[in-house]
Amino acid sequence: MTTQLTRRNFVGLCAGSTAALGLSLFKNPEFERLFAAGLNEVPVIWFQGSGCNGCSVSALNGFPVTIQDLLLSEVVTGSHVSLRFHNTVMAAQGDLAMQALYDTETGPFALIVEGGIPLKDGGIYCEVGEKDGHGIPMTETIERLGKKAIATIALGTCASSGGISASPPNPGEVVGVAEFYKQKGITTPVINITGCPPHPDWLVVPLAQVLMDGPESVEVDEDLRPKTIYSKLIHDQCPRRGQFDAGKFAEKFGDPDCLFKLGCKGPICHADCNDRLWNNKTRWCIEAGAPCIGCAEMAFPSGLGPIHEPMDITEDKIGDKAALGLAGATLATMGVLAVTKNKSGNAGH
Amino acid sequence: MAKIVIDPISRIEGHLKIEVVVEDGVVKDAHSTGTMFRGFEIFLKGHNPTDAQHYTQRICGVCPTSHGMTAVLNLDSALGVDDKIPDNGRIIRNLIQGANYIQSHILHFYHLAALDYVDVTAVADYSGNDPGLTKVQQFIGRALAAGDNSMLGPFWPRYEGDYRLSKAINVKAVQDYVEALNMRRIAHEMSAIFSGRIPHSPALVAGGATQGPTEDNVAAFRAKLTKLRKFTDEVYIPDVIAVAEAYSDHFEQGFGCGNVLSYGVFDLDGKEKDLAKRQRFLPQGIASGLNAGIFDPRKITEDVKYGWFSSGSGYPGDTDTVDDPNKSGAYTWLKAPRYDGNVYEVGPLARVLVAYLAGDTTAQKLVNDTLAHFGAPPAALFSTLGRHAARALECKMVADAMDKWLDELKPGEPVNVKTEIPDSAQGMGLWEAPRGALGHWISIKDQKIERYQCVVPSTWNCSPRDNNDQPGALEQSLIGAKVKDEANPFEVVRIVRAFDPCLACAVHVVSPKGHEKGRFQIC
Numbered sequence: 028m029t030t031q032l033t034r035r036n037f038v039g040l041c042a043g044s045t046a047a048l049g050l051s052l053f054k055n056p057e058f059e060r061l062f063a064a065g066l067n068e069v070p071v072i073w074f075q076g077s078g079c080n081g082c083s084v085s086a087l088n089g090f091p092v093t094i095q096d097l098l099l100s101e102v103v104t105g106s107h108v109s110l111r112f113h114n115t116v117m118a119a120q121g122d123l124a125m126q127a128l129y130d131t132e133t134g135p136f137a138l139i140v141e142g143g144i145p146l147k148d149g150g151i152y153c154e155v156g157e158k159d160g161h162g163i164p165m166t167e168t169i170e171r172l173g174k175k176a177i178a179t180i181a182l183g184t185c186a187s188s189g190g191i192s193a194s195p196p197n198p199g200e201v202v203g204v205a206e207f208y209k210q211k212g213i214t215t216p217v218i219n220i221t222g223c224p225p226h227p228d229w230l231v232v233p234l235a236q237v238l239m240d241g242p243e244s245v246e247v248d249e250d251l252r253p254k255t256i257y258s259k260l261i262h263d264q265c266p267r268r269g270q271f272d273a274g275k276f277a278e279k280f281g282d283p284d285c286l287f288k289l290g291c292k293g294p295i296c297h298a299d300c301n302d303r304l305w306n307n308k309t310r311w312c313i314e315a316g317a318p319c320i321g322c323a324e325m326a327f328p329s330g331l332g333p334i335h336e337p338m339d340i341t342e343d344k345i346g347d348k349a350a351l352g353l354a355g356a357t358l359a360t361m362g363v364l365a366v367t368k369n370k371s372g373n374a375g376h
Numbered sequence: 377m378a379k380i381v382i383d384p385i386s387r388i389e390g391h392l393k394i395e396v397v398v399e400d401g402v403v404k405d406a407h408s409t410g411t412m413f414r415g416f417e418i419f420l421k422g423h424n425p426t427d428a429q430h431y432t433q434r435i436c437g438v439c440p441t442s443h444g445m446t447a448v449l450n451l452d453s454a455l456g457v458d459d460k461i462p463d464n465g466r467i468i469r470n471l472i473q474g475a476n477y478i479q480s481h482i483l484h485f486y487h488l489a490a491l492d493y494v495d496v497t498a499v500a501d502y503s504g505n506d507p508g509l510t511k512v513q514q515f516i517g518r519a520l521a522a523g524d525n526s527m528l529g530p531f532w533p534r535y536e537g538d539y540r541l542s543k544a545i546n547v548k549a550v551q552d553y554v555e556a557l558n559m560r561r562i563a564h565e566m567s568a569i570f571s572g573r574i575p576h577s578p579a580l581v582a583g584g585a586t587q588g589p590t591e592d593n594v595a596a597f598r599a600k601l602t603k604l605r606k607f608t609d610e611v612y613i614p615d616v617i618a619v620a621e622a623y624s625d626h627f628e629q630g631f632g633c634g635n636v637l638s639y640g641v642f643d644l645d646g647k648e649k650d651l652a653k654r655q656r657f658l659p660q661g662i663a664s665g666l667n668a669g670i671f672d673p674r675k676i677t678e679d680v681k682y683g684w685f686s687s688g689s690g691y692p693g694d695t696d697t698v699d700d701p702n703k704s705g706a707y708t709w710l711k712a713p714r715y716d717g718n719v720y721e722v723g724p725l726a727r728v729l730v731a732y733l734a735g736d737t738t739a740q741k742l743v744n745d746t747l748a749h750f751g752a753p754p755a756a757l758f759s760t761l762g763r764h765a766a767r768a769l770e771c772k773m774v775a776d777a778m779d780k781w782l783d784e785l786k787p788g789e790p791v792n793v794k795t796e797i798p799d800s801a802q803g804m805g806l807w808e809a810p811r812g813a814l815g816h817w818i819s820i821k822d823q824k825i826e827r828y829q830c831v832v833p834s835t836w837n838c839s840p841r842d843n844n845d846q847p848g849a850l851e852q853s854l855i856g857a858k859v860k861d862e863a864n865p866f867e868v869v870r871i872v873r874a875f876d877p878c879l880a881c882a883v884h885v886v887s888p889k890g891h892e893k894g895r896f897q898i899c
Contacts (some may be wrong), residue, residue, distance in 0.1 A: 052472070068522075070529075075391075076412075077412060077414055078437075079389075079434050079435060079436050079437040079440070080389050080436070080437040080438060081388070081434065081438075081440065081576055082436020082437065082438075082827060083437065084437040084438055085575055086561065086576050087483075087561065088564050088565075088737050090561065091556065093556060093558075093561075094557055095508065095511060095554060097513040098405075098530070099512060099514075099515040100511055100514075100515070107518075109526075109527055109529055110529055110530045111526065111529035111530070112529070112530070113387075113530050114384055114386045114387075114391065115386070115387060115488075116386075116387065116487060116528060116530050117385060117386050117387070117529065117530035117531075118386075118387075118491045118496075118531050118532060118533070118534035119384060119530075119532070119533045119534055120382055120384060120386040120387070120535075120869060121381070121382035121384065121385070122533070123533045123534070124384055124386055125384075126533070127526070127529065127533055130526060131526070131529075147653055147701075148701050152412065152413050152414075152699075152701070153383060153393065153411070153412045153702050153723065154383075154411040154412070155411075156383050156384050157381055157383035157393065163395075164381075179790065183393045189436045189583075190434075191414075192414050194419035194431075195419060196418065196419065198413070198414070198415030198418045198428070198699060199413060199414060199415060199418065201414075214674040223434065223576060224437065224576060237890075256496050273853075275757075278794070279583075279586060279792065280581050280583070280585070280586040280791075280792050281582070281584075281586060281587070281791050281792055285600055286651065301857065303804070304568075305568055305572070305573035305578045306561075306564050306565045306573055307565050307575060309563065309568040309569060309573075310568045310569060310571075310572050310573060310621075311572060311573060312572040312573055312578045312579070313572075313580045314572065314589045315568075315570065315571060315572030315573075315577075315578070316572075316578075316579065316586035316587040317572045317578035317581075317586045317587075319577040319578075320430060320578050322576070326523035328427075328430065328431065329419070333423065333424035333426070333427055333864065334424070334425060334426065334427050334430050335424065335427075335581075341879040348559060
């Protein structure tokens with residue numbers, strides 16, 4: 028049977044990334060106080076837009092903080108997530124579902140948005156319900172909910188930056204939550220949890236922080252992503268880094284060498300996959316012989332170029348050039364670089 | 377006469393709205409509407425062809441593996457390696473896909489469909505020591521103590537009335553709901569052993585797979601598979617039978633169009649280029665009622681008369697997709713796939729029936745034994761409960777077969793062949809997602825994607841009227857359904873969910889009389 032997220036579990040979830048940053052989430056005495064405080068009921072509205080539900084499916088894979096904990100128990104000691112609206116698991120449907128939404132938004136609630144927001148033609152490329160015989164666009168609902176929420180977690184790359192739904196020519200004119208809020212003048216804090224899909228821990232860790240000490244307690248990077256999760260490059264954690272530095276590259280899938288020439292986006296992708304592994308620590312992409320596809324970057328997928336073509340790591344979009352070090356220069360000398368010249372936003376177009 | 381609109385239909389994948397017109401307790405007309413459009417066929421144009429397996433997985437987070445597999449079969453054919461896939465690659469693809477079948481079927485029955493049949497409140501006074509049930513009991517107790525039903529989300533509000541299971545079976549079903557959350561997670565872990573991670577595996581590639589088998593991986597996979605086989609045999613199938621016993625009138629609900637279609641799934645042979653002839657564990661075929669026929673992919677068409685598209689109707693390998701949200705007379709973002717001009721149902725019922733009619737002895741024994749239990753004829757498969765039963769039996773067939781496929785892996789031998797992208801080529805991938813027949817078609821020009829078309833299971837099942845005004849399979853299955861209580865139209869949503877729709881949308885039901893807000897009752 029599963030374990031509930033106790034303080035020890037929570038520290039464990041955070042350990043890999045916080046240790047790397049030299050931080051402790053628990054050096055703040057306020058956290059200690061809140062852990063000892065009484066029951067706190069936090070209504071959550073989880074809204075799905077232009078996406079595939081993969082973020083929800085990934086969240087179901089959580090361990091040791093399981094979906095049972097999220098649904099039924101305390102996520103952190105003393106705090107319940109009360110999931111009032113979630114299209115894929117809720118018992119209600121039709122008018123009952125919409126009423127549950129309207130009832131919840133009359134009080135304090137946290138908003139989780141999964142999927143992008145299509146703006147085209149007044150938002151009719153994603154309707155989320157019906158009222159008085161007319162479809163309700165997602166735009167209308169998120170604008171209303173966004174203004175009222177105590178915080179918004181944009182879950183997944185689609186909700187963060189539009190993701191795959193915003194691939195050029197972006198047929199639905201899809202944007203992420205932060206961009207939508209900016210256009211509408213909404214000032215509610217947004218935390219982006221990129222990843223296509225996000226690892227379940229990537230949701231639980233900041234959600235727990237929000238429950239414990241409010242959204243301001245989550246330190247974020249320039250893409251509004253929690254630093255505890257997105258500070259390290261895949262490239263720096265890669266078990267094949269030695270082969271990269273030695274200039275040994277796989278020519279086809281199944282070869283044991285560095286996957287750079289098969290399109291690995293590890294040199295630009297920020298996430299802690301190697302620490303956490305996926306699916307209850309079973310595996311991660313590179314361990315299965317597959318290149319990192321860069322799914323935790325805001326530019327994923329179309330801004331990163333063809334997935335199985337080596338990228339040009341000399342371009343400005345590579346934030347952490349130091350991480351590439353001499354190996355980058357070595358690659359340039361070897362003629363591996365500059366195979367493609369895709370500027371951000373236009374893969375293969 | 378009353379019109380019932382359900383929007384959103386929850387506990388499905390995607391955004392779906394269902395409208396039915398009810399007269400004297402019987403559905404006289406039905407419309408199915410997909411309410412979201414993303415445009416994969418539009419934005420895939422100009423991409424490197426091998427982007428397709430990654431992009432198309434993002435069509436669906438529940439069945440990404442099926443899109444990845446269909447895309448790589450499509451690319452195998454376009455890249456000219458469809459008869460060169462090593463056995464290790466073929467088998468590992470089957471294992472990754474099989475793991476997703478098990479995950480998807482368990483998820484569907486317990487977490488999407490069961491809340492229409494199982495009364496969670498039966499656990500309110502539970503006093504035993506099962507940890508899962510104790511959590512549920514405490515969860516309900518918390519709301520009771522606070523006097524606030526809204527704390528029971530996401531299990532409340534709900535339609536009230538037609539819950540028929542005994543208290544003991546309800547409690548058992550809730551226990552299994554909780555345990556099934558663990559089982560579907562383990563199925564994903566099983567997939568990740570070879571796929572790297574799931575959802576959205578990066579390890580499905582044209583030419584084979586990215587990682588060969590090792591003794592360790594095979595042993596780890598088998599250990600998880602053994603747990604899932606035990607759960608399927610001892611929990612999932614018995615629970616489906618228990619529900620069917622209590623709701624046996626649903627063997628007479630949701631008949632549908634009477635035609636089924638399967639492209640076949642799980643390759644047993646990697647050398648046959650023609651996917652319509654390739655030997656597959658669950659075979660290709662069509663059937664009208666119980667009469668089997670031969671499947672010919674060239675007879676597949678998509679009609680767009682009632683879809684918000686300005687592009688034309690025709691064979692998916694020849695047509696395009698152009699959105700037109702203001703098109704007069706249209707009512708959905710779905711096209712209407714047809715086979716030889718007729719409406720066909722796809723999904724587990726179709727696959728199991730095609731296998732049954734093809735003489736598969738395992739399918740025949742499982743189906744015959746189940747039908748004998750209820751004293752029902754094979755035609756009863758065409759029903760709400762028949763679809764659930766077929767899904768559960770298929771889960772067992774696939775899981776049992778996977779154990780044998782593991783024995784056929786050969787550590788140390790190749791898992792893929794190197795591929796190169798031709799200047800121009802055509803490709804077709806035919807496969808089966810857990811929800812039914814899935815086809816991808818590609819045209820390559822100047823080494824880029826010139827055209828890409830996907831025809832997915834839920835466009836077959838949830839399609840609108842076609843160019844000849846024939847309603848889609850789900851629409852037909854709703855017409856004639858008996859609805860006891862228009863304010864709580866259980867029958868409608870049970871019929872819809874038995875198809876396991878995957879639209880990333882919701883069904884809208886609105887009664888012109890309005891409906892009484894369901895009341896939560898603690899027994």
